[in-house]
Amino acid sequence: MVELKVTRRSAFEGLHAIGVSGKVSATPSALATRFSFRGDHEAAQRASKAFGVTLPLALLKAETNGTRTAISLGPDEWLLIAEDGAAQLLADEIEKALGTHFHSLVDISHRNTGFDVSGAEAATFLATGNPLDLHISAFPVGMATRTIFSKAEIVLWRKSADTFHVEIWRSFLPFMWGLLEEAAHEL
Amino acid sequence: MLLIPCPYCGERPELEFRYAGEAHVARPADPMKTTDEEWAEYLYFRSNPKGIHIERWRHISGCARFFNCVRDTVSDKILKTYKAGEPRVDLKQFEKGAN
Numbered sequence: 001m002v003e004l005k006v007t008r009r010s011a012f013e014g015l016h017a018i019g020v021s022g023k024v025s026a027t028p029s030a031l032a033t034r035f036s037f038r039g040d041h042e043a044a045q046r047a048s049k050a051f052g053v054t055l056p057l058a059l060l061k062a063e064t065n066g067t068r069t070a071i072s073l074g075p076d077e078w079l080l081i082a083e084d085g086a087a088q089l090l091a092d093e094i095e096k097a098l099g100t101h102f103h104s105l106v107d108i109s110h111r112n113t114g115f116d117v118s119g120a121e122a123a124t125f126l127a128t129g130n131p132l133d134l135h136i137s138a139f140p141v142g143m144a145t146r147t148i149f150s151k152a153e154i155v156l157w158r159k160s161a162d163t164f165h166v167e168i169w170r171s172f173l174p175f176m177w178g179l180l181e182e183a184a185h186e187l
Numbered sequence: 188m189l190l191i192p193c194p195y196c197g198e199r200p201e202l203e204f205r206y207a208g209e210a211h212v213a214r215p216a217d218p219m220k221t222t223d224e225e226w227a228e229y230l231y232f233r234s235n236p237k238g239i240h241i242e243r244w245r246h247i248s249g250c251a252r253f254f255n256c257v258r259d260t261v262s263d264k265i266l267k268t269y270k271a272g273e274p275r276v277d278l279k280q281f282e283k284g285a286n
Contacts, residue, residue, distance in 0.1 A: 008277060059195055059196060059250060060196060073251070074250035074251050074252060075195055075250065075252065077251065103223065131202050131203075132200065143194065146250070146251070147249065148202055155246050179198075
């Protein structure tokens with residue numbers, strides 16, 4: 001019998017730190033549990049109770065409570081982020097709350113990875129690869145959306161005036177990170 | 188950059204969208220009863236107008252919804268977008284001063 005030993009490795013291993021003093025820095029987020037949740041508004045309301053964060057019914061919004069965050073990506077799609085190791089517990093809780101109500105819950109903890117971009121120049125920094133208007137008047141605090149960074153799909157969430165959270169598929173991370181390293185030279 | 192008004196998310200850059208062909212092409216309800224010509228018509232023939240065209244787009248790197256879009260193929264100007272499932276818009280409203 002072959003004994004398999006699988007160790008979870010951070011997608012950030014081997015990447016250089018990015019930071020321009022006084023302007024911007026990119027900080028890898030801690031390992032997390034993530035779910036893609038799909039269903040109607042009734043499903044979202046029931047899942048909210050189990051998850052402990054109200055799943056925003058309005059589009060392009062993030063709701064957060066402690067270590068847990070719910071982001072509305074589409075009219076019937078949410079990204080749920082929770083502390084690492086909570087996958088089984090959360091899946092059970094949400095399944096119990098939903099019962100036979102039609103929905104889909106997919107564990108994407110290991111598909112995504114995330115990091116924070118913070119600093120006075122954070123919006124300018126991200127605008128090097130993102131075509132959205134990231135000015136605070138157009139992209140206010142609490143707004144979140146799926147969008148792109150160059151050719152990679154990301155989820156962008158403004159946590160505060162000068163802090164953004166980026167969720168990206170881990171295989172796209174080196175691509176985005178490389179572009180950000182280049183962009184940091186231009187700030 | 189061309190901004191496309193997604194009926195769900197509002198105006199968003201075109202890079203987030205994918206084109207998905209002509210809109211309101213309904214699959215025959217009973218394919219077994221169609222003739223080869225009717226089936227070929229459904230599969231391959233599109234209106235391809237020079238001017239106002241109703242087409243499907245998908246906000247793939249956004250809300251991921253399909254929606255319908257009225258676009259002028261000459262000027263590339265987007266005249267209207269509406270959610271999939273809503274009735275086909277009357278093109279008469281776009282005739283005057285569309286270009």
